[in-house]
Amino acid sequence: MHGPEPDLVGAAAPRRVLVVVPALNEEATVGSVVSAVRATLPDAHVFVVDDHSADGTSRAAAESGARVARLPYTLGVGGAMRTGYRYAARYGFDAVVQVDADGQHDPEHLPELLDGLATSDIVIGARFAGSDPYAVGSARRFAMRLLAWVVSLVVGTRLTDVTSGYRALGPRAIAVFAENYPAEYLGDTVEALVIARRCGLAVTQVPVRMSAREHGRPSQGVLGSVMYVSRALVAIALGLVRHWVVPAAARRAS
Amino acid sequence: MRPDGYWLGLAGGVIVLVLSVELVRRRYVRGRLALAWVVLGVIAVVFSVLPSLLTWLTAALHVQVPLNLVLFSGVLFLLVISMQLAGEVGRLEARTRRLAEEVAILSSRLDDGHEAPPRATSEPGSPPAEDD
Numbered sequence: 001m002h003g004p005e006p007d008l009v010g011a012a013a014p015r016r017v018l019v020v021v022p023a024l025n026e027e028a029t030v031g032s033v034v035s036a037v038r039a040t041l042p043d044a045h046v047f048v049v050d051d052h053s054a055d056g057t058s059r060a061a062a063e064s065g066a067r068v069a070r071l072p073y074t075l076g077v078g079g080a081m082r083t084g085y086r087y088a089a090r091y092g093f094d095a096v097v098q099v100d101a102d103g104q105h106d107p108e109h110l111p112e113l114l115d116g117l118a119t120s121d122i123v124i125g126a127r128f129a130g131s132d133p134y135a136v137g138s139a140r141r142f143a144m145r146l147l148a149w150v151v152s153l154v155v156g157t158r159l160t161d162v163t164s165g166y167r168a169l170g171p172r173a174i175a176v177f178a179e180n181y182p183a184e185y186l187g188d189t190v191e192a193l194v195i196a197r198r199c200g201l202a203v204t205q206v207p208v209r210m211s212a213r214e215h216g217r218p219s220q221g222v223l224g225s226v227m228y229v230s231r232a233l234v235a236i237a238l239g240l241v242r243h244w245v246v247p248a249a250a251r252r253a254s
Numbered sequence: 255m256r257p258d259g260y261w262l263g264l265a266g267g268v269i270v271l272v273l274s275v276e277l278v279r280r281r282y283v284r285g286r287l288a289l290a291w292v293v294l295g296v297i298a299v300v301f302s303v304l305p306s307l308l309t310w311l312t313a314a315l316h317v318q319v320p321l322n323l324v325l326f327s328g329v330l331f332l333l334v335i336s337m338q339l340a341g342e343v344g345r346l347e348a349r350t351r352r353l354a355e356e357v358a359i360l361s362s363r364l365d366d367g368h369e370a371p372p373r374a375t376s377e378p379g380s381p382p383a384e385d386d
Contacts, residue, residue, distance in 0.1 A: 049358065062365075069362035072354050083355040090359070183351060 017044040017114065018093040020084030021066065022077050022165075023101035027055040030101040034064040037099060040107040047087060048101070049080040057101070077165065078183035085169075089178035089249075097168045105166040109208040113168035121173040121201035122193075124159065125166030125208035143225035147232050151190060154236060155197045159205055163189045163232075166208060173201050175249035186235040194239025199246045260305065267302035271295030287338060294331060 019037050023030050034046050048061035050070040062068045069083055081098060088096045095117055099105045109125055116123030144163060151162040163186070169177065176199045182191050196203055274291035277283045283291060301308050301324075312320040 047362075067362055068365070069358035071358045075351060075354060079351055079355065083358050086355055087359050087362075 016093045017041060017095045017097065018084065018088045019044050019046045019097045019099055019110075020081060020088070021046065021048045021061070021099050021101050022051060022080035022084070023048055023053065023057045023061065024051040024074065024080075025053045025055050025057060026101035027053070027057045027060045029103045030057055031060045031064040033099060033101055033103055033105075033107075034061055034066045036107045037110065038065060040110050044097075044110075045093070047084055049083045051075060051077070051080045061101075076183045076185070076188070078181055078188035081188055082177065082181035082183070085174050085178040085181060088174050093174065094171055095168060096174055098165055100165050104210050106209060106211065109166070109206070110168075112206050112208075113166070116204055116206050117168055117170040119202070120204040121170045122196055122203045123168040124161065124164050124203065124205040125168075125210075126159065126161035126164055126205040127208065127210050137221070137225075139222045139225040140228075143229045146229060147190065150233070150236065151193055154240070155193050155203055157203050157205075159193075159203070161205070162193055164208075164210075165189060166210070172250040175247045176201060176244075179247055180244045182235075182238070184235065184238075186232050187238070190232050191235040191239040194236055195244050198239070198244055199250055201250070260302070263302035263305070264299075267295075267298035267300075270298040287335075290331075290335070 019041065021030065021033060021037075026033075030048060034048065037044065037046055046066040048058075048066040048068045050058045050061065050068060052071045052074045058068050058070050069087070071080065071083065075083075084098070085096060087093075095114055097110060097113055099107065099110075105125065113123045113125055144161065148160050148162050152159045165188070173196060176196065177192065180195050180199075182188065182195075184191070193203060271292075272295070274295040277291055278288040308320050308324070312318075312323050315323065317323045317326075
C-alpha cells in the first residue's frame with residue numbers, strides 16, 4: 001500500500017478526520033473508493049451520503065466499511081455534502097475531506113490536502129496546477145480558466161480549479177458550511193468559495209491529478225461552456241448577495 | 255339608477271369576500287396573508303356597492319379610466335401575493351432540506367445500533383468502530 005506512515009500524518013494532520021463521499025447511483029465504484037480511502041487513511045471515518053440512489057449504492061458503501069447516511073430524496077451534491085458537514089460539526093470532527101464516489105479523486109493526495117489545513121481553512125485539490133494529464137475540451141478548459149480567474153479575484157487567492165470537489169476543510173470551514181451550503185448547481189463548488197471568503201475563511205490549493213470520469217461526461221461544446229460560465233457567474237453573484245450566518249464557532253479568536 | 259353590470263360586480267365582490275373568509279376560517283391561509291385576503295374581499299364588496307366611490311378615487315388619483323385603476327391595483331395585489339408565495343416556498347424548501355439531512359444522519363446512527371440493518375443482505379462489512 002502507498003499509505004504514508006501513520007505517525008507522520010498524525011503529527012501534521014488534524015486528529016479526527018471525516019471523509020465525506022457524496023454518492024448518487026455509484027454502486028459500481030463507491031466500494032473501491034471507500035476501500036482506497038480507508039487504505040490511505042486508516043484512522044479516518046468514511047461517511048458515504050447516498051443521495052437517494054436508485055441502485056445499491058448504500059449497500060455497496062456499507063459493505064466496504066463506510067458509515068452510510070441515505071437521504072430520503074435527492075438533494076444534489078450540495079445537500080449531500082451539507083449532511084456530511086452537519087455530521088462532522090455535531091460529532092466533533094476536526095477535518096472533513098470531500099471525495100467523489102466516481103473514482104475521479106485519487107485518495108493518494110488525501111494526506112497533502114490534510115496537511116494544508118495547518119495554514120488554511122479550505123484546501124482545494126486542484127487540476128491544472130501542476131503536471132496534470134486531465135483532459136477537457138478547449139472550450140471547456142477556457143471556461144474553467146475564466147471561472148478560476150473570476151473566483152480568484154473574489155476570493156483574493158490565486159486558484160486554478162474552482163470547480164474541483166476534492167477539498168479538505170478545517171473546523172471553522174465545517175462550522176460555516178454546516179449552516180450555509182447551497183444545494184443548487186455549482187453552488188457547492190463556486191458559490192461555496194465565495195461564502196468562505198465572506199465568512200473570513202482562508203482558501204488555498206494543492207495540485208492533484210484526477211482521472212477522467214469513469215462514466216458521465218461534462219458538456220464540452222462552446223454553447224455548453226457559455227451556459228456553464230453564465231450559471232457559474234450567477235452562483236458567484238448569489239454568493240456575494242445572499243445573507244450568510246457566521247456561526248460563533250467560525251469566528252476567528254482574536 | 256344602477257349602472258350596467260352593477261349586480262355582476264356586486265356578486266363578484268361577495269364571492270371574493272366569502273371565499274377569502276372561508277380560506278381564513280378553514281386555516282388554509284394564516285397570518286398577514288389571511289388579513290390581506292379578507293381586506294381584499296371587503297374592498298371588492300365596498301366598491302361594487304358604491305361604484306361612485308371608484309369614480310371619485312379615479313379622479314382623485316388623476317387616472318383617466320376607472321377600469322385602469324382596478325386592473326392596476328389587481329395586478330399589483332397579485333404580484334405581491336405571488337412574491338409572498340415564492341418566499342414561502344423557498345422557506346419551506348430550506349426546511350424540508352434540513353429535515354432530509356437530519357433524517358439521513360439519524361438513520362445512519364440508528365443502523366449503528368444493530369449489527370446489520372434489518373433488511374440488509376447477509377454478511378455486511380462490519381461498520382466502522384466509533385472512536386470517541
